């Protein structure tokens with residue numbers, strides 16, 4: 001089918017990161033993908049994606065600041081006319097680098113926090129980074145960048161949403177994104193420890209609604225609802241191969257940042273092929289474009305154009321079939337898997353095992369053949 005332009009380029013510059021978040025969205029096997037693209041590769045990708053119509057470029061990771069060519073890449077993206085965004089944990093952003101990135105034309109910074117308290121922030125990232133993030137927020141404001149603060153919500157911090165909003169306000173954030181955990185990658189591995197109860201969610205939503213009204217005109221607050229609790233899937237990445245082009249640190253072109261887990265799909269490597277070929281002609285991008293690939297119950301469902309059958313990675317991880325309906329959907333024959341996970345969260349029993357933090361050692365351990373708890377873990 002005809003592909004429009006990839007409006008959003010997400011450049012995952014590296015899987016390296018000084019933090020160890022228990023909900024990290026990087027692949028669980030990230031340690032086996034250490035071979036990063038060169039500066040020249042990235043410069044070519046930026047040019048080719050822009051020529052194809054991309055208008056926004058997000059630099060993410062891992063932690064993109066560990067790449068010392070970040071300023072060069074931002075300068076080229078800016079020269080090409082992209083609206084540029086840096087998605088960072090803050091680690092590595094000094095006053096000097098902030099000035100250099102400003103001079104390179106960086107438009108916007110998204111700073112992640114793990115919580116409003118030092119204790120939970122540092123526990124969840126397994127680092128002492130809370131004070132540093134507060135200082136980095138000051139650096140961002142000093143450069144005059146609009147600041148998005150991003151906090152992933154889960155059972156361990158969802159009760160703090162009022163204090164998280166207070167903290168965002170005190171640090172001068174223009175936008176606050178409260179994103180409930182999506183259970184892929186490391187978060188799926190830690191789902192039992194992270195999933196909130198439905199009462200926790202309802203309480204948090206009520207608090208956020210009231211604060212959003214009170215802060216109207218001063219700060220915009222986005223609350224990204226969790227799909228497990230809704231019984232309805234979300235349209236994944238605004239539709240497979242419709243808007244987003246993710247490029248992994250080692251050069252794979254993907255429709256979304258978790259899609260490399262899907263078996264039997266050949267995603268092109270941009271070391272060997274052009275962005276145009278990858279986006280328009282590859283099997284990886286064409287397989288789930290539109291609705292023609294759907295099976296029942298999606299094929300005859302009146303919601304199919306609305307949600308496009310939900311998330312392909314979730315379908316694979318929970319149902320063992322990337323072409324199945326997303327099991328968070330109440331009509332999915334595999335919905336019982338989601339209900340069982342919700343029931344565990346509602347019971348609120350202490351989890352059977354401790355959190356597994358993202359680290360190269362844990363990545364290698366979980367990726368080892370026959371490793372206990374290796375993903376996918378549902379079937």
Ligand code: SF4
Nearest residue numbers: 017019021024062089
């Ligand atoms: S989620 Fe945490 S560990 Fe993962 S890349 Fe972001 S800051 Fe690093």
Ligand code: SF4
Nearest residue numbers: 298301303304309329
């Ligand atoms: S059956 Fe498929 S198309 Fe219908 S609501 Fe569920 S996931 Fe969406």
